Amino acid sequence: MKLSKIKELLRCKVFFEPQELSEEEFLNACGSDLMSDVLAFVKEKVILLTGLVNPQVIRTAEMMDIKAVIIVRGKQPSEEMVKLAREKCIALYSTDFPMFQACGILYENGLGKEGC
Amino acid sequence: MPLTMEFDIKAGDFVLAGEASSKIKDTLKKLGVKPEILKKVAIVSYEAEMNIVIHSVGGVLKAIISKDKIEIIAEDRGPGIENIELAMMEGYSTAPEEIRNLGFGAGMGLPNMKKYSDYFEIESQKGSGTRVYMVVLNK
Numbered sequence: 001m002k003l004s005k006i007k008e009l010l011r012c013k014v015f016f017e018p019q020e021l022s023e024e025e026f027l028n029a030c031g032s033d034l035m036s037d038v039l040a041f042v043k044e045k046v047i048l049l050t051g052l053v054n055p056q057v058i059r060t061a062e063m064m065d066i067k068a069v070i071i072v073r074g075k076q077p078s079e080e081m082v083k084l085a086r087e088k089c090i091a092l093y094s095t096d097f098p099m100f101q102a103c104g105i106l107y108e109n110g111l112g113k114e115g116c
Numbered sequence: 117m118p119l120t121m122e123f124d125i126k127a128g129d130f131v132l133a134g135e136a137s138s139k140i141k142d143t144l145k146k147l148g149v150k151p152e153i154l155k156k157v158a159i160v161s162y163e164a165e166m167n168i169v170i171h172s173v174g175g176v177l178k179a180i181i182s183k184d185k186i187e188i189i190a191e192d193r194g195p196g197i198e199n200i201e202l203a204m205m206e207g208y209s210t211a212p213e214e215i216r217n218l219g220f221g222a223g224m225g226l227p228n229m230k231k232y233s234d235y236f237e238i239e240s241q242k243g244s245g246t247r248v249y250m251v252v253l254n255k
Contacts, residue, residue, distance in 0.1 A: 032219075033219055034219055034220075034222045034224070035218070035219035035220055036163070036219075036220060036222050036224035036225055036228055037222070037224065038219075039159050039162065039163060039224075039228055040159075040224065040228055040231070042155060042159075050219070052218070052219045054130070054218050054219070055130070055131060055133075055134075056130065056133065056134065056166075056218050056219060056220065057219065059133065059134030059137075059138070059162065060134075060162070060219070062134070062138060062141075063134070063137060063138075063141065063155075063158040063159060063162045064155065064158070064159075065151070065155065080131060088138075
């Protein structure tokens with residue numbers, strides 16, 4: 001699923017978006033507030049959905065080559081988080097949907113259904 | 117000649133936490149290390165770095181990069197682990213609430229480090245430091 005489609009489905013607010021990412025295809029999503037669980041989720045072309053708003057989310061994404069992070073439940077990222085996302089070239093969005101619904105919407109629309 | 121990178125890691129510095137692992141990852145990338153090897157090193161070094169930031173009074177993270185392997189060494193100055201067997205269990209954690217709020221301290225760090233390294237060794241004593249030695253084979 002293209003990032004532009006993911007953004008549209010979740011009605012995302014954009015905090016940072018590297019231009020080249022909008023048409024990038026993603027195959028799966030990881031929804032978690034536990035960064036160590038994210039570090040154990042070794043899959044390719046993944047976006048991260050989380051309720052956490054601190055720089056460690058971006059660091060974790062960087063380590064796992066996760067190129068896009070969506071904050072759920074309408075939370076605002078901290079200034080440090082936005083700054084680091086910019087520095088590391090990781091897309092950062094927020095959605096008003098809670099975690100369960102956000103994951104559900106993406107799954108229902110086909111993300112992560114191909115057993116990748 | 118192996119390439120050695122060494123970083124001082126401060127306890128409790130959650131803004132900088134992860135920067136050392138990021139530099140190690142960038143260096144390996146520039147050296148052309150394969151993505152799957154890169155990810156394993158990134159996971160184990162980041163978990164080790166976070167452990168120093170969260171649990172210790174400060175320490176050092178070291179990467180020794182050779183052609184056939186990448187060694188990651190995390191050494192801290194205390195307070196040490198009372199029961200290593202217990203600390204290695206998935207889900208066991210002594211991290212305080214504020215660390216859990218950051219998304220860490222769920223007791224997955226050491227098990228993740230063991231899982232993603234090809235060789236894992238931990239030495240620690242209550243009252244002195246902890247040393248974790250990990251090897252990721254580059255093949």
